[in-house]
Amino acid sequence: MQFRVLGAVEARVGGRAVDLGPARRRCVLAALLLEANHVVPVEQLLDRVWDGDSARRGTLYSHVSRLRSALAAAEDVELTRRSGGYLLTVDPMNVDLHKFRHLIGAAHRATDPGQAAAHYRTALGLWRGEAFAGLDTHWISRMRTSLDLERRAAELDWNDLMLSQGRHADVLTGIAARSAEHPLDERLAGQLMLALHQAGRRPEALQVYQDTRTALVDELGLEPGPELQDLHHRILAGGVAARVRRAEPIPAPRQLPAGISHFTGRDRHMAELRTRVERSRSGDAPAVAAIAGTAGVGKTALAVHFGHEVADRFPDGQLYLDLRGNGTAPPVTAVEALGHMLRGLGRPPDQMPTDVQELAATYRSHLAGRHVLVVLDNARTAEQVGPLLPGAPGCLVVVTSRTILSTLDNADHIHLDVLSEQEALSLLATLVGRDRTDADPDAASAVVRMCARLPLAIRLAGARLAARPRWSVATLAALLADEERRLEELAVGDRAVRTGFEVSHRALLTSADPVDREAARAFRLLGALDWVDMSVPVACALLDADPHRAQSALERLVDDQLLESAAPGRYHTHDLLRLYARELAQQDSEHDRADALERVLRCYVDAAERANLLVNPMSRHRPRGRGFRLRGRFPLSTPADAGAWAATEHDNLVGALGRAFDAAGDAPALAVRLSAALNRPFDILGRWQGFVTVRGQAAETAHRLGDWTGAAFAWQDVAWTQVRLGRADDAIATTKRALDVWREVGDRRSEQACLNILGYAFRQLGRHTEAVEALERAHGICQDIGHRYGEAATLNHLGLVHKHLRRFDDAVACHTRALALNEELDDRSGQAVALANLGWTHHRAGASEDAVECFRRSLAPAREAGDRYQEAETLWGLGDAHHALGNLDEARAYWNGSVTILGDIGAIDDEQAGLLRRLPVPDTPAIILDNT
Incomplete structure (x- = not known):
């Protein structure tokens, strides 16, 4: 079957026309023919035929169906539905447009003039008028214009070839007609002048030049170009004939470099x-x-x-x-x-x-x-x-x-971002052999992770392994594990990951634009922090600049691909660029790096102490004096703001603290203060595991600085977090260190807090008599000093002990009094805890309907306070209570909700979460301590 679009749209079999139906159906066929052997999405067909009217989708399906029937007689054509569109399979040489383009390409490549002429003649002979004659859509109109340009370009090339062979008689009439249609086309004018001159009509040739010059000056205000002027001078001099030569066929350029081997992904x-x-x-x-x-x-x-x-x-x-x-x-x-x-x-x-x-x-x-x-x-x-x-x-x-x-x-x-993990692993396996990566998949994952999934880094790492067949993947992973040497290891010959980074940074550093230079400084100073996700207030502190200047510098780094911005006001990059920034930071003096770190710590202390008071108004860690002089501040006004800030900045805060404890100057003392203010915000997020390490470092630092109360507060926080993690023996030992300090300095409020922690730890270990003794002593101190917040916490813990001893009435009394105190104090987190504990007590006592009501009431204050751990515990309690009542679907929904939160806050890993979701009646996760 032959298809023709260079004129009216037609299909012919054995010289006989096929009935293609109305104009819109022929538009559909034309759209498919132009992309022959390629899937054309439905949306594109709607755009081409109905200017994007999606309501015509049904009409399109009908036209395609009828076209399929019309084309069914031909064995060499197939119209099929593919994912998202339609595919017309056809021999391109049976479509006049594709044949035209093929012949023109062949003419360009031909070395024999006669062969080139034959190709041009055949190609131009395929045209029967304007393309898509009789059809009219916006797309058809655009394509008709585009194809007319292709036809004109082919005609001009054909003219040049004929004139180079002295065959002016073959083209003169056509050139004259086209020149009349396009009086401003200098190439066409030159061809007409040359054809007339070869025909012995020199005066007419010179007149063509004058007419063309007049038209150009009148219409465009331009003189003819140098080529046309040169031809005019040569005709005047009579030397054209001697200089006429056949234009050698110019091969189509094929300048693409060789494709990269083992191209993967994308x-x-x-x-x-x-x-x-x-x-x-x-x-x-x-x-x-x-x-x-x-x-x-x-x-x-x-x-x-x-x-x-x-x-x-x-x-x-x-x-x-x-x-x-x-x-x-x-x-x-x-x-x-x-x-x-x-x-x-x-x-x-x-x-x-x-x-x-x-x-x-x-x-x-x-x-x-x-x-x-x-x-x-x-x-x-x-x-x-x-x-x-x-x-x-x-x-x-x-x-x-x-x-x-x-x-x-x-x-x-x-x-273009870094590769996905699967693409990165596939690339490494392709480079070094899948047998080597399969032999140690954990090492392979480590290698691509330490290469930041950057293709160049993976290729360089793969090249090193490929050249060393006796190395295991683990050998390279061990070399890359040294962050101080990683960029050195990612170099092979004259290729290195660092080189590309250097070029980008140097371009900013040497720029005449002050914003570029500020961006270069910002990137270098980032190396003074172990940061993950940069914010504008921290950038203000780092650069000692106002928000506008700081954000301009960060956005410039985004433009230059040294940073990325996943959300407004947040900036991150991959690990290799982070390591390069750390190298650059070493170019600054230790004093400058210390100043930058201290400015950032002050910004964080300001935010952390405000966030702490929002989630824990009774906290003893309060802003001191008039505060710091800051160039930018985090906007925090509600407990929800505080919780969101702590969650978003968590990794940055931990990184900054890690740098600060061992730094010079005021940074260690600021770090102790910062970690103290973060205790409650991190606690309600359930970020316990890493915080044990951070507060432990704070205790050592405070002790080294002679800040005994700072060390005692840190030991106390560590002990509470150890209790959260179920490490009761460690918690008892740590608490006693803090307790010694508080008794020595006579701080009874802190003493009762430590007794509270001891009571909690003793309860976990089943040492209930010791637990009651410690908690009752704590309760007595609270009453003596009028510490109602501490009294509420102590009663909650004491109620849990009574629950485990099956003294349900005593437990209910403790939790009810704790709830009343928390309501007086407007402590939403405390209210959530007391209500949940009442729920657990009723559930253990067999009153599951009362338990459901208490757990339900506990959810709202837990969520308002941003206490995700408490929310997870409450959801688990709802699941247990509904299960006891026979409401199995509700139970499963609440358990799954709890597992999701526990996974989000890192309290359980993916394997534990999967196990809990699969069990018909899941065991209580050990991390939910109040239910063990």
Whole structure:
């Protein structure tokens, strides 16, 4: 079956026309034919045929069904439904448009003039009028214009070939007709002048020049270009005939570098790029895809791999140019770039304009009507790319850059991030052999993680292993584990991960723009922290700058791909860039690094002490004096704000504390103060495991500084967290260290807090008599000093002991009194605890309906206080109580909700969570201490 679109849309079998039905159905066929052997999404068909009217989806299905019936007689054609669209399978040489493009490409490549002429003649003979005659949609109109440009370009090339052979008689009539239609086309005017001159009609040839010059001056205010002027002078001199030569056929450029071996992943990005091929055919402007990403992320590899995949869709060639936007060599200038491109398109060097605007115009003229893929690698700015964009549809430009070229016209932006873990492991296995990675999957995972899943880093690591067949993957993992040496290890020959980072940082550091230089300083100072996710207030402290300046610097780092911003006001990067920032920080003096760290700690202390008071108004850790002079502050006004802040900043706070305890100056004392204020915010989040270590370091630091009360507070917090983690024996020993200090200094409030912890720990160990003794002593102290907050906590703990001893009435009395005290104090977290404890007591006593009511009432205050652990415990209690009542579906829903929260806060791991979800009646997780 033969298909024709270069005229009316037709299908023929054995010379007989096939009935294709109404105009819209022929539009559907035309849209499928232009993308023959490629899936055309339904949305694109709706856009092409009905200008995007989704209500026509049913009509489209009907037209496709009838087309399938009309084409059924042909064995070499198949119209099938594929995921998301339709595929028309057909021999491209049976479609006149694809055959036309194939023949024009063959003519360009032909070395024999006669063969080239035959290809041109056959190709142009396929046209029967304007493309898609009789059809009219916005897409059809755009494609008709684009195809007319292709036809005109082919005709001009055919004319040149005929004139070079002295065969002016074959083309003179056609050239004259076309020239009348396009009086401003200088190339066509030149061809007409040459054809008339060869025909012995010199005066007419000179008159064509005068007419063309008049039209250009009147319409555009421009003189004819140098080529047309030169031809005019030669005709005047009578020397044209001697200089006429057949233009040698210019092979279509194939400039793409070799594709990278073992290209892995990037399926989503490849799919995005493929959609740009269609846009290059149907849009009213050239299609541009701008790939941005950090150094080593594989931008060039993606662009080149894509280029090779779609090369056959661009029969007029593929151009490639490294713009040197990131490197030690100067960036490529517009004149250099345009000269390179024009030479690739066959422009003789002696016919190259010298003015950049003329070069750009000539470049656009060469691309008009052609289908060329242009890959511009390593662009620095949008201004560097602008002159290299085609002027008309038909071409696709793929740009790679470390910066986001936000001002680039008509560009679709594609952000390239590091590989997914599975893609990274697959790449490593491909490089070193799957047998080696399968032999030690944990080591392989460690390697790709320490390579930050950055493709360049993985390739360099893989190259080292591939060159050392006796090394195991674990050997390399051990080398990379040393953070001080990791960037050194990720280097092979003259390739190194660090090099790309250095180039980006140096470009900012040496820039004339003060924002760039501030960004370079910000990146360097980040190395003074063990940070995970940077915020604007912390950046203000780090840079000692106001919020506007600080955020401008961070956003500049995002533009240069040294940082990423997943949410407004939050900034992060991968581990290798973090290590590079740490290296840069060593260029600053120890004094400057210490000052930066202290500014950040003051910012965090200010926020932590405010957050602590919001979630624990009775706290003894309160802001001191007039506070710090800060350039930026975290906005905290409610308990919910405080909980969200602690959760978001958790990893940054732990990292900053780790740096601060061993630092010089005021940092250790600030760290002790900061960790004290974080005790309650972290406690209600259930972030216990890491906090034991942090507060333990705080205790050692305070002890070293001679701050005995600071050490005692830290020991007390550590003990409470150890109780939370079920480490009762450790908690008893730690509490006694704090208790000795409080008794020595006479701090009875802190003494009762320690007795409370002892009572809790003794209860965990089943030492109930000792638990009651400690708690009753604590209760007596609270009553003596009027400490109602402490009394409520003590009664809650004492009630738990009574519950375990099955003294349910005593337990209810304790928890009821604790609830009343917490309500008087407006302590929402305390209310949640008391209500949950009442729920557990009723449940153990067999009154499960009363338990459900108490647990239900406990949920709201727990959530308001942001106490996620308490929320998880309450949900578990609801599950147990509903199970006792026979409400199995409700029980399972509440248990699953509890497991989700426990997993989120790190109280249980994924394996434990999975086990708890699978058990018909799950055991209570050991971490929920009040129910053990």
